[in-house]
Amino acid sequence: MVEFKMPSLGADMKAGTLIEWRVGEGDYVEKGDVIAEVETEKGAIEIEVFEEGQVTKLISKPGESLPVGTVMAVIGSGVDSEAEAISKRDRETVVAADGVKTEHKGNGYKTAETEDIPKRRVRSSPLARRLAEEYGIDISEVQGSGPNQAVQKADVERVYRERMKEREEAKKEADKDREEEKYAEKAAPAGQQVDEKKDSMRHAIAAAMSRSNREIPHYYLQKQINFERAQQWLIEENKRRSVQDRLLQPVLLVKAVAQALTDVPALNGFWINDRYQPGESIHIGFAISLRTGGLVIPAIHDADLKSIDEIMQSMKDLSDRARTGKLRSSELTDATITITNLGDRGVDLVHGVIYPPQLALVGFGRVEERPWAENGMLGIKPILTTTLAADHRATDGRQGAQFLEKLNQYLQEVELL
Amino acid sequence: MNESEIRQVVVGIFSKIAPEIDYDEIDAEEDLRDEIDIDSMDFLNFIVALNEKIGIDIPEKDYGKLVSLNDILEYVKANAPAKPV
Numbered sequence: 001m002v003e004f005k006m007p008s009l010g011a012d013m014k015a016g017t018l019i020e021w022r023v024g025e026g027d028y029v030e031k032g033d034v035i036a037e038v039e040t041e042k043g044a045i046e047i048e049v050f051e052e053g054q055v056t057k058l059i060s061k062p063g064e065s066l067p068v069g070t071v072m073a074v075i076g077s078g079v080d081s082e083a084e085a086i087s088k089r090d091r092e093t094v095v096a097a098d099g100v101k102t103e104h105k106g107n108g109y110k111t112a113e114t115e116d117i118p119k120r121r122v123r124s125s126p127l128a129r130r131l132a133e134e135y136g137i138d139i140s141e142v143q144g145s146g147p148n149q150a151v152q153k154a155d156v157e158r159v160y161r162e163r164m165k166e167r168e169e170a171k172k173e174a175d176k177d178r179e180e181e182k183y184a185e186k187a188a189p190a191g192q193q194v195d196e197k198k199d200s201m202r203h204a205i206a207a208a209m210s211r212s213n214r215e216i217p218h219y220y221l222q223k224q225i226n227f228e229r230a231q232q233w234l235i236e237e238n239k240r241r242s243v244q245d246r247l248l249q250p251v252l253l254v255k256a257v258a259q260a261l262t263d264v265p266a267l268n269g270f271w272i273n274d275r276y277q278p279g280e281s282i283h284i285g286f287a288i289s290l291r292t293g294g295l296v297i298p299a300i301h302d303a304d305l306k307s308i309d310e311i312m313q314s315m316k317d318l319s320d321r322a323r324t325g326k327l328r329s330s331e332l333t334d335a336t337i338t339i340t341n342l343g344d345r346g347v348d349l350v351h352g353v354i355y356p357p358q359l360a361l362v363g364f365g366r367v368e369e370r371p372w373a374e375n376g377m378l379g380i381k382p383i384l385t386t387t388l389a390a391d392h393r394a395t396d397g398r399q400g401a402q403f404l405e406k407l408n409q410y411l412q413e414v415e416l417l
Numbered sequence: 418m419n420e421s422e423i424r425q426v427v428v429g430i431f432s433k434i435a436p437e438i439d440y441d442e443i444d445a446e447e448d449l450r451d452e453i454d455i456d457s458m459d460f461l462n463f464i465v466a467l468n469e470k471i472g473i474d475i476p477e478k479d480y481g482k483l484v485s486l487n488d489i490l491e492y493v494k495a496n497a498p499a500k501p502v
Contacts, residue, residue: 238477243468246477248457291435291454319458344456 002051004073006066009040009332013204015067016040018060027055029075034328036072041204042296042332043325053077067173124151131156137163201294212356216271217392220351223404227367227384230414249367250286250341251312255417257339257362258282258303260406266399267390268336270357276394285335285355286315288322296322297355299335308417343367343384352389359394363387418471423493430466434459445486452486472498
């Protein structure tokens with residue numbers, strides 16, 4: 001049996017509002033199924049489940065705002081045993097080690113998931129019984145430590161202390177939230193939903209970028225890439241294609257970055273708990289600005305394994321869903337590097353800010369005709385200025401330089417991508 | 418298709434991409450990408466939708482002719498197939 005919790009969709013997320021359940025109690029779910037839709041600063045997100053089993057209980061109600069880590073539902077695995085439940089829960093706690101606090105109420109008293117089980121007969125000392133009554137604690141929920149698991153005074157007191165502590169933490173959390181709401185109200189005129197949402201997204205971006213600037217010692221490298229061959233290839237390719245199948249330039253950039261990362265994997269992954277954690281796959285976060293302000297960075301999964309056409313499909317799909325607010329939770333959490341392409345907006349080059357806990361951000365400016373000397377000849381070529389912002393704790397300039405050179409090589413032979 | 422029908426289709430597509438814009442208010446002679454703030458993905462979506470709606474197949478080399486809203490309306494008028502598909 002596992003608890004399904006409000007996931008953290010980035011270091012900057014504090015809470016989400018349940019819009020609707022996509023499953024009912026009794027339904028079977030598999031890994032990757034969408035279980036709920038949740039409203040966040042990043043828009044409406046489809047939340048996937050990472051276990052399989054039967055949904056035994058839906059705890060949260062649509063409309064509720066739930067802090068990250070709140071138990072929203074209980075999912076039972078067909079062959080349920082207490083030992084399995086505990087080992088699964090432990091595993092979950094480890095997985096969530098990226099700064100997301102998960103509560104593990106292993107001992108002391110039972111959690112909501114066992115509410116439906118009839119109350120057991122309890123052995124207890126009279127003093128413990130009286131104390132429990134005084135504290136308003138159901139004695140059947142207390143695990144006894146005396147002979148024959150009899151509940152003793154100390155057991156009741158332990159549960160009482162735990163509950164008080166929890167209550168205090170919940171209060172602190174609530175106070176903090178109220179503080180933040182006040183801040184948000186001050187910053188934006190009340191009553192305008194769009195403004196509020198925009199403001200909370202601004203707030204979330206501010207938190208992530210401040211953390212990046214505070215914690216990550218960035219180093220920057222830049223390289224001018226002759227884009228003539230890539231551009232020619234794209235023009236020829238699109239001439240042959242129907243309108244529906246045409247490719248956009250960023251597709252080549254995403255693919256070339258993914259390929260270059262297979263050669264220089266040191267830039268692909270995370271910096272967590274003071275150490276480098278390599279990304280298991282290459283998931284490229286692609287920054288998409290929203291018309292209402294702010295941006296989202298959904299991931300193009302396994303970009304090194306996808307063909308150019310598959311990447312184009314992913315980008316179209318992500319860009320559509322980013323704007324209509326139907327991204328999936330995994331897409332917002334597992335990017336191993338970020339690309340930002342501001343060429344469309346006319347800038348020459350980008351000095352990026354890394355999205356923590358990632359290790360690097362690749363920036364692209366616009367392709368522009370420039371004088372270009374090659375083999376002793378001066379000509380005019382379309383030039384793309386590419387930049388790399390990387391975490392100096394994890395890599396050094398040498399790896400950064402290798403990466404940009406590999407990227408250049410792949411863009412010189414896009415037909416092989 | 419007459420001019421007003423073309424305008425209705427073109428503005429209809431852009432209204433889906435950039436819904437908050439009042440298309441009677443924008444400067445129809447200025448660069449539309451700046452006027453309504455769209456990127457290359459939005460523009461490609463427009464070209465695809467236009468193809469689906471009226472069957473016009475705009476080659477990439479002609480994108481350069483489609484700068485302002487008026488450019489687009491004129492281009493479609495001159496190149497639209499006789500009958501809508």
